[in-house]
Amino acid sequence: MPNIRFTISTASDVQAAIRMHAEAAGMDVSAYMIAAAVAQMARDDAATAAFAALDARNQAALEQTADLPEADPPSFDALTTDEQALVHRVLASALGTDTASVA
Numbered sequence: 001m002p003n004i005r006f007t008i009s010t011a012s013d014v015q016a017a018i019r020m021h022a023e024a025a026g027m028d029v030s031a032y033m034i035a036a037a038v039a040q041m042a043r044d045d046a047a048t049a050a051f052a053a054l055d056a057r058n059q060a061a062l063e064q065t066a067d068l069p070e071a072d073p074p075s076f077d078a079l080t081t082d083e084q085a086l087v088h089r090v091l092a093s094a095l096g097t098d099t100a101s102v103a
Contacts, residue, residue, distance in 0.1 A: 008033070 010018070022032035076084065 018032065019029055022029045025032060027035070076087065079087065
């Protein structure tokens, strides 16, 4: 199978560092970059495999909850005194006043 050529662009300092590392490894730049890409792909594949079961469970959970109706938030009067005070503090902080009314 013939090799297919493609070009990558980098900043000159990155290019110099790649060249230096390739030479230190006794490789040409192409071989060094291919080795680096293959190693990164192996890490990506390993991470994908490690999380595949969890990703599948998350997707199944999302699908199970897709049709659930959203619950209506409680009315202000249904909140405890502490919860009402928290709402007032948050609104005061957000609006810059302690006279925020709650609808």
